[in-house]
Amino acid sequence: MKKIIVLVLILIMIVSCGGNSSPETKETAAKSDETTQEEIKYKLPDYNFDGYKFNILAAVEQWEDYYYVEIESGDIVDDAVYNRNRAVEELYNISINYHILNGYSAGMNAVATALRGAVNSGTGEFDLAIINVAYISGRILEGLFIDINTVNTINLENPWWLDKINKEITIANKIYTVAGSYSLMSITNAWCMYFNKQLINDYDLDSPYQLVDSEKWTFDKMLEMGSQVCADLNGDGRYNEEDRYGLISGGGETTYSLRYGMGTTITNLSSDGYPVLDGASEKMIMVFEKLKALSNNKEFFYTGGGVPQDPQATMFCSNKGLFLSYPIKITENAIMREFEDYGIIPHPKLNEIQDSYYALCLGDGYSIPIVVNDEDMSGAVLEALNYETYMSVVPQYYEIALQRKFTRDDESSAMLDLIRSSCIMDFGALHMVGESVFNIQSIITGNNDYTTWWAKNETVIQIKLDNIIEQIKELQ
Numbered sequence: 001m002k003k004i005i006v007l008v009l010i011l012i013m014i015v016s017c018g019g020n021s022s023p024e025t026k027e028t029a030a031k032s033d034e035t036t037q038e039e040i041k042y043k044l045p046d047y048n049f050d051g052y053k054f055n056i057l058a059a060v061e062q063w064e065d066y067y068y069v070e071i072e073s074g075d076i077v078d079d080a081v082y083n084r085n086r087a088v089e090e091l092y093n094i095s096i097n098y099h100i101l102n103g104y105s106a107g108m109n110a111v112a113t114a115l116r117g118a119v120n121s122g123t124g125e126f127d128l129a130i131i132n133v134a135y136i137s138g139r140i141l142e143g144l145f146i147d148i149n150t151v152n153t154i155n156l157e158n159p160w161w162l163d164k165i166n167k168e169i170t171i172a173n174k175i176y177t178v179a180g181s182y183s184l185m186s187i188t189n190a191w192c193m194y195f196n197k198q199l200i201n202d203y204d205l206d207s208p209y210q211l212v213d214s215e216k217w218t219f220d221k222m223l224e225m226g227s228q229v230c231a232d233l234n235g236d237g238r239y240n241e242e243d244r245y246g247l248i249s250g251g252g253e254t255t256y257s258l259r260y261g262m263g264t265t266i267t268n269l270s271s272d273g274y275p276v277l278d279g280a281s282e283k284m285i286m287v288f289e290k291l292k293a294l295s296n297n298k299e300f301f302y303t304g305g306g307v308p309q310d311p312q313a314t315m316f317c318s319n320k321g322l323f324l325s326y327p328i329k330i331t332e333n334a335i336m337r338e339f340e341d342y343g344i345i346p347h348p349k350l351n352e353i354q355d356s357y358y359a360l361c362l363g364d365g366y367s368i369p370i371v372v373n374d375e376d377m378s379g380a381v382l383e384a385l386n387y388e389t390y391m392s393v394v395p396q397y398y399e400i401a402l403q404r405k406f407t408r409d410d411e412s413s414a415m416l417d418l419i420r421s422s423c424i425m426d427f428g429a430l431h432m433v434g435e436s437v438f439n440i441q442s443i444i445t446g447n448n449d450y451t452t453w454w455a456k457n458e459t460v461i462q463i464k465l466d467n468i469i470e471q472i473k474e475l476q
Contacts, residue, residue: 191359275427317339
């Protein structure tokens with residue numbers, strides 16, 4: 001599936017990043033997280049920032065271990081995060097100081113207040129801000145961040161950045177938050193599909209790995225395979241958690257992640273670099289009809305209440321579902337670790353001619369406040385944090401994600417690479433231009449015809465998009 005590649009990346013930066021910046025470079029060689037394990041050689045600029053206290057506002061209370069670990073503990077991922085921070089501190093002669101705030105919507109007022117205060121006071125209190133992409137739109141539109149494309153010390157072409165996401169959320173060559181490897185959420189929040197190996201063997205079904213490799217893993221193929229295992233196991237004539245399904249999930253989230261997997265987004269970038277609504281395109285209507293039929297098929301699609309660890313993962317690991325749809329982070333769950341017979345693949349394509357597999361990923365965005373002490377320093381540190389995570393933390397997370405109680409599924413390593421490289425999120429989702437268009441389950445639940453629904457709502461959604469574009473045009 002993947003061609004062997006050798007990435008030889010040389011970054012030459014002729015930038016002054018403070019009075020004591022050094023022109024010397026430090027060559028670092030490490031293993032990539034590509035399945036080929038080709039060696040990447042990259043020259044990190046060897047700046048000296050004289051013990052500067054580098055302040056990061058991190059709205060990530062719920063997953064702060066992805067960024068900050070106080071001491072080494074023996075946990076391989078935590079220790080990799082700890083050593084990542086220490087490596088960047090040593091390289092640039094800085095001390096990284098995290099200001100951890102609530103990362104969910106309940107904490108957004110505190111985040112906004114902290115950022116506004118730092119910008120309005122002109123103190124440059126924060127050198128970097130990390131905010132989940134689901135909540136960052138308002139801060140972008142307030143003009144609190146620098147256009148990353150103007151920062152000399154960041155190169156978004158490097159493989160530790162999430163290229164597909166960053167291109168889609170760029171507008172007229174401006175981008176105010178970027179996605180990359182620095183947060184493990186760039187992996188853990190990527191949606192994917194799990195398959196039950198025992199049921200694949202019991203029903204003599206096609207290998208999902210081979211289907212993915214041959215570009216034949218499609219939505220209709222998922223339905224074909226899953227329909228062969230559905231069964232009213234207790235014979236009571238009703239389908240519930242006691243029965244077996246083609247697909248298990250936590251509910252509406254799966255329908256919007258599947259629609260992204262099938263290559264439909266809220267907005268697409270036009271040739272002039274501005275987002276336009278996908279609207280009621282022929283493809284979108286086709287995808288909607290498939291998702292509506294799936295959602296209404298209660299014998300195939302189980303969406304019981306609760307989080308997947310309770311009861312969806314339990315059902316899946318009890319051989320009551322051929323497929324389970326959920327982000328990669330469910331591999332960390334104890335129930336999944338005890339269950340050896342599953343594999344990981346991307347969400348299916350709409351059809352075989354679709355150009356790529358896609359994985360919806362709502363991770364974190366990294367932004368540089370409009371008022372900082374040295375924007376090139378902020379950029380250099382952010383580049384280094386993403387690089388070091390890509391080289392050292394991501395491989396360690398793979399070890400955890402792929403490890404079962406007694407076995408390891410090495411085929412899934414290639415799938416994780418594919419899923420990560422396929423991560424997508426569009427401008428419309430970032431700015432929640434049409435909330436119902438994103439959370440498409442709400443339209444399905446209303447028993448709507450998509451074309452009719454769009455005709456009623458298009459004007460309001462277009463006005464919101466136009467307003468956002470105009471606000472961004474006015475930013476620095």
